[in-house]
Amino acid sequence: MPINGATKDGNHHAAGKGGTSLSLRGSKALTPFSPYIQAVNDAKADQWSPTNPDGYFLMATAESVLSFDLIHEKIRNCREVPATVGLYGNFRGGERLRNAIARMMQRTFMGVEVNPSHICISSGVTAVLDLFFFAACNPGEGCLIPAPYFPAFDNDMAIRNEVIPIPVQPGNTQTYIPTAAEMEDAVVEAAKQGINARMLLITNPGNPLGTLYPEATLKELLLWAVNRGLHVLSDEIYANSKFGVSVDEFVSLEKVASNAVKENLLSAELVAELVHTAYGMSKDFGMNGFRVGCLHTKSKDLLEFWQNMGMFAAVSNDTQHALAIMLEDELFVDSYVAENNRRLKNSYELLTRSLEMAKLKYMPACAAMFCWLDLRTLLTESTFKAEVCLWKEILDECRIVLTPGEACHYAEPGYFRVCYASMPPNQLQMACNRLAKFVEKKRRKRKAPEIACQQD
Template sequence: MSNLSFLSKKGAAASKSPMRIDLEIYYEAMENLYHPETNPSGALPMNVAENHLCWEMLRDRIQKVTRENTIPEWVASYTDPAGAPSFREATAEFLSKFLMHVPVNPDSLAFSGGATSTIEMTSFLLANPGDTAVIPAPSYPVYSGDIGTLPEVKRFDLQVPSKPINSEYQFDLQLLQEAKEKIEANGSNFRMLILTQPDNPTGRIYSESLLRKIADWCIQNQIHLIVNEIYGLSQLDIQNPNLKAFYPQASPFVSFGKIMSEYQSPFLHFWYSFSKDFGISGFRIGLLHSHNEDLIQAYRNAGLGHSISNYTQWVIQEVLLDHGFLKTFFESFQQKLTESYLIVTQTLKKLNIPFNPSRGSLFVWMDLSEFLEEKSLKGEEKLWLEIYEKTGILITPTNGFGHSEKGWYRIVITSLSHEELKVAMKRLSDFIQIKRKG
């Protein structure tokens, strides 16, 4: 008898469904990491969205907190499942000063253990099983599991016009109306629209005017609009002399939190996590911001099992209160992020490899369709494996992004140091040149 017979239906399904298809190879690569002296032919994993660029700065600041401060009494006790009051206050100040630039009410925030937990909890509380969440494609593959495994919400990939020459999303709201009609014709309910900005994987942003139009449409149709700004401070310096010419009429980045503050609508929500901008994915801190008081209360009532460690809340709270450090930290991070972006994109330009101009995030979305033996999922997977086997570079496979165009791949630009990134680009250049020679 199979062990699966002892599981629930969801348990059996989960046992057969890996979180992402590249994890096994990722673990293999992590056991064989590149080192310039001891392992010069080692692997260079660039598939997992981690930011290692300024960890040393943050680690030093965290060590200062733990060395110079006495742990408060509340850390050892239960606290509000939505987040300790002092932690919510420190985070509200941080969001207000560095991202949203409007006052943020601490009572509009609810926390849980990482972005995945926040997405799962929000989906569970806003949508019924069988409802549909619409997500512009290409987009984060693991959204499917986050909204689907426990909340049982379906994913609908909205195919928006692909314009690699543009770093901003531009699409007609008629696409949303058509999606709504199609979803309802299939017996489901268009319950949620999820946007990410800067986007994963394209790095695009939404102009303030488009965000307002989308918000108006969602409110009118009683659809919950959630904007995920997990990369909100992972912005490129588009005034850099090597980049400025590529963004001649760029719209300013405007946080959705600013629009929410004005609208005060129960249908508008915001996600954030400290994983990417701060480079502390292992700390597991995700948050929901909403002016829907019932949603925040529901999050508090149902979220005890998703709570963040009080010790983690206290340590990060102390870091967040040091605005002088945060200013220096993000200036350094954005400078290093821009340098990483230039190392990758200047290589791609020399190789005449198309890519989507980015405004932020940790990625470059590049078009390798020239090298596909066939424009199919099978062809994409074969090329992805060939790149890894011949170069040691592990990029993110295309499976799950929901993109109708074949041959686009995501490359994480913040998981390696600048020197390691140059090694990776040299290997990629050699691979492409050999492929073109046939």
């Protein structure tokens, strides 16, 4: 048999188990990280529009269309094309954009001085996480993540980098606020299974909850993780989307770490090596398609690593240039952020008013673009099989795509993530009406005998 499985006639035999010629890691990535992704893709091709009134409402994608009119108008006026855009740039990001992003982060949410030389720019936070996991963790090591969490993290860590996600369930199911003791238990449990926990990943403001971590919680988790020698990465991609009333103010992990150093609770060297923050343009600025994200780190090794490996996920110089010009306009940034938050608030209130009218429970949110919906009372039983059935009924009958709680690794069945910013308010109202009608019908049917759910 010739090498590479080529037969005499020159054809190639499918090498993998399932008849694929791809590598083991390539074949693992053939199926989406979660089954609901297929429904998202199908629904995208058949979305609601005035000419497709029975089309789907896609509420499972973390995308905001609410303020893109403002960005669109602005960015068109920022499009200069300097002669240097045709050349390779710095693979940690060009100086002008690193300066502009650093200044914007410092001014708008980080609360500490941000040195542009600590910024690494890549094509979205997805790419930032991919490179980070590659650099910081060995294959087979674990990453602690408070659950419920953003489903695509599984893609970034497990599928791309063979890092094992360790979801940590909240002891407090009212606030979902994690504790260091819960993290410690998870580390011990993972070790029993031969998994070495290497890092902690937190998302603040949260996806899928749309809530903020109290400063005291951030401090508790930070001190615990750093003293245990773990990397801590805070994904703050929603840091400029805060619109609601909450007991807690948003505080960046960088600020908490800087205070811990000032109070002599942690050494500056350890913090520089182990504490990192991710930010991106996809959410707060509704610029998913531009593919721009960044890592803030003081780790010399990580910065050096990015200089070499950043090329795999570099942002085009053309995009960098336009974005830098946009972010340098501080008046624009400030008025955009304020207006975007006003629009997020408006949509959130529209959604929650409808949920309340339909007597549906949800976790109150104050940030990001999600609502964590509690549909436990509509389950036929408290199992993930029943959750899938309900999710499918909502998909088929309401033609609404939601993210099931199981995909967010939440331990209790019956919760769903709703993204309310992925459509304008008039469409959101229609989606809410469909959902309310469905719930009413379902409750009426409840009184009649149950019909078993068909799962294919």
